[in-house]
Amino acid sequence: MAKAFCSMKRKELEAFLQDVDGFDKPKVLLEQYPTTPHIAACMLHTVASTFDDLAGKSVADLGVGCGILAIGAEMLGASYVLGIDIDEDALSVCANNLEEFEMTNVDLLKANVRHLARCSELASRLQGKFDTVVMNPPFGTKHNQGIDVDFLQTGLKLSSNALYSLHKSSTREHILKKAQSWGVEATVLAELRYNLDNTLKFHKKKSVDIDVDFIRLVHTQDSLHRQKDMLS
């Protein structure tokens, strides 16, 4: 069914994604902020229409959560999507969503993204197997300092080409500096406003707006060489 949707407009995609179920009880420790249909549609439409990085591609989604990016990626023509998450409850919601949407190109894996980055043999098996990585990682601001950067590093290992991610705008300089030190090209594609309803208990206000950057990282000859060297 995916093929029919390849030229789908952003608004149509967003309308479809409205029906993706979210977290039953978001977990504070895992920073389970839902990716809204609007943000998911903005990201994926850009990935597909501006960069042609979805149709016929192999795609990984790190911290897949309820699967909105994975489902959207398949709708826009991805041939194979692997969604990885540490949380059983999120994966179970995601599996139900995949069934509802009859998405058969998406596979799920329960694993710790931080462990995946560490081990060289595992990394060499996964390395470069994906054309494109999309993710909405934990911001790494609560109890998980540095997890946003770990997700980026793992994503870069998995990807042979481009990685798309969301990060708090307040961390932009830090992220761009990291990208530079890895030898990858980083571009801030858009600034988005993330409206968090009062879904997580520690939020005192009714809803909070967070500015996030939609970032694209692309491998260069230099960064690919460095990854090879690290493994040998």
Place this chain on the structure above:
Amino acid sequence: MKLITHNMLTSNIIKGVTKGFPLIIAPTKVEVKEVDFNPDFVNKMLTKIDYPALYQAANSVGHGEGLPEQLGDDVKDNTDLLKALHNAMLQVEVIEGDLVCPESGRKFPIANGIPNMLLLENEVET
């Protein structure tokens, strides 16, 4: 779990395991789900996967149909063969069962199609 995913997994994340590949599949429930056939994608992934591991995995779950033991040079335009490879990589799914580490015997359960590769902190190589 699709076999293309299996092809990328190892258990060498466990302390003391050196290679941990390919993981042995002990299936209790296998299904075949239809996925759109894209010959270009199959050709591209062939350059990235470990074919002997795919061949072994497909046979171990009873779906090695149409797969040769070794791939020749004539794959690219052989539609029947590409369809068989497409089937093995993307359509065959292990729904329930275990992945077993070939070195340590550690089992990773597959439930509802999702392999659980999470380890306890003390199992992980640091």
